[in-house]
Amino acid sequence: MKIACTTTGNGLQSPVDPRFGRAQRLIIVDTDTDAFTVVDNAAGAAAAQGAGIQAAEAVVRAGAVALISGHIGPKAFRALRASGVKMYTTDAPTVEEAVKRFKAGSLTEAKSADVNGHW
Amino acid sequence: MIIAVASGKGGTGKTTVAVNLARSLAGPVHLFDCDVEEPNANLFLHGAVERTDEVTLPVPAVDAAKCNGCNECGRLCQYHAIASFGSQALVFSELCHGCGGCMLVCPRGAITETPRRIGVLETARSGDITIVTGRIDVGVAFAPPLIRAVKGRIGSGVTAILDAPPGTSCPVIATVTGADAVILVTEPTPFGLHDLTLAVETVRELGVPFGVVVNRVGMGDGRVHAYCAKEGIPVLLDIPDDRRIAEAYSSGRLLVEALPEYRTLFTGLWQAVGELAAKKGRATEVAR
Numbered sequence: 001m002k003i004a005c006t007t008t009g010n011g012l013q014s015p016v017d018p019r020f021g022r023a024q025r026l027i028i029v030d031t032d033t034d035a036f037t038v039v040d041n042a043a044g045a046a047a048a049q050g051a052g053i054q055a056a057e058a059v060v061r062a063g064a065v066a067l068i069s070g071h072i073g074p075k076a077f078r079a080l081r082a083s084g085v086k087m088y089t090t091d092a093p094t095v096e097e098a099v100k101r102f103k104a105g106s107l108t109e110a111k112s113a114d115v116n117g118h119w
Numbered sequence: 120m121i122i123a124v125a126s127g128k129g130g131t132g133k134t135t136v137a138v139n140l141a142r143s144l145a146g147p148v149h150l151f152d153c154d155v156e157e158p159n160a161n162l163f164l165h166g167a168v169e170r171t172d173e174v175t176l177p178v179p180a181v182d183a184a185k186c187n188g189c190n191e192c193g194r195l196c197q198y199h200a201i202a203s204f205g206s207q208a209l210v211f212s213e214l215c216h217g218c219g220g221c222m223l224v225c226p227r228g229a230i231t232e233t234p235r236r237i238g239v240l241e242t243a244r245s246g247d248i249t250i251v252t253g254r255i256d257v258g259v260a261f262a263p264p265l266i267r268a269v270k271g272r273i274g275s276g277v278t279a280i281l282d283a284p285p286g287t288s289c290p291v292i293a294t295v296t297g298a299d300a301v302i303l304v305t306e307p308t309p310f311g312l313h314d315l316t317l318a319v320e321t322v323r324e325l326g327v328p329f330g331v332v333v334n335r336v337g338m339g340d341g342r343v344h345a346y347c348a349k350e351g352i353p354v355l356l357d358i359p360d361d362r363r364i365a366e367a368y369s370s371g372r373l374l375v376e377a378l379p380e381y382r383t384l385f386t387g388l389w390q391a392v393g394e395l396a397a398k399k400g401r402a403t404e405v406a407r
Binding site: 048049050053054056057060075078079080082083084 | 193198199200202204205206207209211214260
């Protein structure tokens with residue numbers, strides 16, 4: 001299955017971006033093979049409004065069934081919940097570590113937004 | 120005649136010019152405070168508010184029984200105010216600009232419009248001056264729809280002064296569009312000059328005749344005047360850098376009332392803007 005993780009870099013060793021809507025990039029990881037693709041989120045990062053919704057669209061378009069980020073805002077939460085994407089927040093330092101925790105089942109599913117918009 | 124008072128830089132004296140100009144006209148005048156995020160004209164005119172009207176924006180409501188999640192609405196909306204995520208369309212009404220496009224493109228007729236309050240219009244009267252103030256609600260992120268509602272109150276044939284927000288972005292464009300003349304208020308400082316040049320480019324693009332009022336003349340330097348001379352921009356008025364003007368302002372008094380010797384400055388400004396507005400009339404005739 002495919003999962004999405006926010007990042008400031010370009011690979012599995014890169015840091016997790018604490019922001020979702022204004023994350024620099026999304027990494028889409030296939031948890032069966034560990035193959036990954038990078039999705040640029042520059043448009044969302046620069047958006048005045050609605051960045052979370054735009055990023056949520058990108059997650060859904062990539063076919064990910066789960067999202068890992070540092071935090072998640074209210075609009076993104078509504079959008080991802082409607083699409084059935086499960087959301088996890090983490091303090092993992094790298095994408096690789098976040099994915100490892102996801103696979104081990106040690107991440108807690110977010111049941112609400114944990115930050116306000118434009119935090 | 121519709122006169123807009125704008126500026127690039129904030130705090131140059133737009134409201135000072137607008138309210139004193141309003142008070143200096145013999146006869147009825149309407150003043151429209153289009154700086155809806157921080158309206159302040161009535162602080163100087165002390166008009167009693169006679170009525171308050173709510174302003175709403177039409178935002179979409181989705182009929183769950185009809186929506187099949189095709190996302191035609193989401194593809195149209197540039198503001199991500201409505202989108203389907205493989206689900207029924209979700210509405211983020213705080214992002215909606217009220218264009219109605221989603222309703223038009225929905226192939227299943229699942230979208231209707233519902234009003235969302237964005238602010239109020241307050242109408243007040245102070246002598247011959249009718250003041251219409253737009254006041255945006257806290258948390259509403261964009262001003263142009265409310266500014267258009269303020270301007271919707273401009274009756275035909277009235278003399279109208281529009282007090283614009285600072286800057287050169289959408290709220291200023293929304294205010295200045297359709298005016299017969301624009302007064303750009305600046306100060307004789309490098310910052311004032313820099314933002315004046317941005318405002319000049321904006322107003323030129325809109326094709327409205329304009330002139331400059333330089334406030335606090337005596338401080339700063341002569342570069343604003345040199346720039347205006349070079350660009351062929353009329354300087355309509357110099358307001359001197361007089362501490363007593365600031366004192367009157369800080370206690371909510373009008374300059375033309377606290378310091379009657381300055382009255383002629385504003386009667387002269389009426390004359391100058393009248394000539395500018397006539398220029399627009401002539402340009403329109405030529406275009407025909």
